[in-house]
Amino acid sequence: MIRPVFRFNSPRACAPVLRRVQRQGLLTSSYAQGPTEPALLEQTIPEHFASIVSKHGDQNAVISRAQQTRLTYEELDQRSSSVAAGLQAQGVKKGMRVAVSLGNNIEFAVTTYALFKLGAILVPLNPAFNSPQVISALSHLSATHLIIGTETNLPFKSPRENISLLKQISPDLTSGSIESASVPSLQKVILVDNSAGRLDVSDFKSTISFNDLLYGQAPKTVTPDTPLHRDDIINIQFTSGTTALPKAACLSHTAILNNGYFIGMRMGLTPKDVIVSPPPLYHCFGSILGYMASATHGSAIVFPSEAFSPSATLLAIQEERGTALYGVATMFTAELELLSNGTIEDKGFEHLRTGIAAGSSVPSVLMGKLHDRLNLTGLTICYGMTETAPVSCMTTPDDPIAKRLDSVGRLLPHVHAKVVSVTEPGKVVPIGERGELAIAGYNVMSGYWGDEARTAEVRKTEKDDQGHEAVWMYTGDEAMMDADGYVHITGRIKDLIIRGGENIHPLEVENVLFAHPHVSEASVVGIPDEKYGECVAAFVVVHGG
Template sequence: GDADVLRDGEGGKLAPKELDADEVVNIQFTSGTTSMPKAACLTHRSVLNNGKSIGDRMLLTHKDIVCCPPPLFHCFGAVLGYMATSTHGSAIVLPSESFNAEATLRAVQENACTALYGVPTMFISELELLASGAVPYEGFSQLRTGIAAGSSIPAALMRKLHDVLGLTQLTICYGMTETSPVSAMTTTDDPMWARLETVGKLLPHVEAKVVDLDGKVVAPDVRGELAVAGYLVMKGYWGDEARTQEAIRPDEEGKLWMYTGDEASMDQDGYVRITGRIKDLIIRGGENIHPLEIENAILALPSVTDVSVVGLPDPKYGEVVAAFIMPKNMNAGDEEKLKTAKEIKTWVKETLSPHLVPKYIFWADGWPKTASGKIQKFKLRETGMKLAEEGQGLYP
């Protein structure tokens, strides 16, 4: 039977508190990357067991010290941070009130942390501080594991986290607030390809399926929408029955499935690949374009620190590709920008394909982000439309 954390405690029992494991313990707001945040109702059983499964997969013990910069008002801090550590007797270090890359690195050094958590934007800032010499490169040798989540990890970043910070057992978590939150996760010894191309396999007691537009399950390695079932699915959105029924739908047997809005595929061995938010897909002349694919390609260029790709409306193609670029040299003049723009276009054309080349290239020193550090693409899209109307972003 299920090894349920709630029945797994050792030693003396607390006086009964008349609590029910299936009661809502946390009304957790979603990030709001594609729309207004919604309030997901999560239960004692869902967050506790999810935290336990995450810690198990990271091989956490009472000897681990986890540095957790992601906020506690988000599932990353609350469940991956607090629940995973408390169910394994590990220490948790909260470096600063809101994210601060220097405070995070110093917390690792001062507390001899063995694990480091973050979303890609956090890891990028930390690596920049080390590269510039702003924080001395010492006191990281005991780092072993950690979690990268929030959005997929570009290959170049993953390699740096291995080589520079020694996070050789870094795990990737995939999930959403509505599933308490993690449904799939890599292991500490998954091969490199699995960590770069996939989000690992499902956690115990979690089911998933990939379905087409008609709701039919697709074959392995075929893309469709990911749906998840099990103890981890929320009770619903607080005070919003209509949106709850849109997101959580029963199958013929009455089993409830949370439809994630993420496009994914699953292979024969159970590895899950996330190919993007269905809402973020760019449809250019009837072809589906995945922003992630273009972002990963552009990130491999040394002249680029970060990139975010969105679709902009276009009279001819319906939508076209626009890339917002954070250049390595923030003070680049027009000539250097022209050179970088040409380099980006040529690179995408050669490594991917001509129809994926950005029509627009805009320069930015940061993105509009949610409080949990995720990029708000819908706001970038609005900015891009304004800039395009002003005739900006077009390079030969």
């Protein structure tokens, strides 16, 4: 799940839409809807991608700093078609679940559009998963193909070899075929050899080399075995949120294409933008807020390294003249520390104008440092969750600074939201009162794969006062809406700490702790207490030195 997300700068391109929002009257209850213009994109992802290639074919699309490789949109189109043809030859068809366990690299970028062109369902897996986690994910989805690196690069650690993991799935990798008792549906394993010669996989006749897919087929027009439709499921994202076992959220062409498009529109992305994006592609932050937003606007996306490296990120900004930077609070903190201790020279950030921070709230102290050290002025915010593909709310550069600091903005186009009572289900609370945030619109997931019970708990079809039906995603986030339609996230419903009958919001305590100059990270939770029922506990990480 994406927690409150911070975003920076968006230009005048959205001004007409913003004016339409601002002309709406003040709200009288905690229900709002986003702008109705521009219209939703009605294409499938490959159809829209083809239009971008035709307009911006010679523009950089993907840059991998670690691999010293860059692809234009024309080259990305050609390579993804070659890989799609290779996957088709290996039995991939529309609707099949194809798991991808890779870091941020060219192969993942190419595979993404190869699968989209075939109508196969992209299932990104965290490459840090161990064998039981991979087996569980593959089995739950009855995945037919696995694309995986020979090694997994991890932040601040040495690479982990994946051969042992693969042998847990299919013990004999030399037999010539994949036979897996733990994942009977698995037909093929495609290996991306990213080990730089550290591993010898030449005897693994049961696997297929990614390069054989890429270079074994001449670029050609790809025709899926059955026609694609914009409402088809095209992406399944595993999300654990803050409770229970991981769930597999099913997202359509319409959901992720339009969400990426509207995020980029509100950021004001153009073909001249260069987005430095260290968040992982296996997460919707990297894949939709990053890759889909850039690809729907003809921008370039830069992967500094396969796994997060603060130094590689800062160097990528300097070398590529990045105009946008993505990250979570801990990423930004690590980057700022490298600048403060002189490890990376404090220059070359003058081109930055925009970016996104997600994963947790970003305290005002950190926002100020991002303004001052990285030139990320005009800081704005957005909010979402994996089940809403993912972004629902976002501020604009025209919003008052107070709104950018204490709210997650107003709704994106074609999205509805309401705040409902926790104690009186279905009742929309008055303006200014707290309740559970619910979201409706094109971006709501189709459901959790193979889990009707947990889908029904959060995805509900309801009628409004006029009898109109809509599907609502209950987020589990506690929120408040003001009269102007700004949404304020005040915590998680289940994270609320009740101490002696008093409601305490962890986020508020964390913000106070984070303001201390010696505090790098802080997390607040409730723990059982005999006297008060619950009391507050804080976990704090101090700055090095």
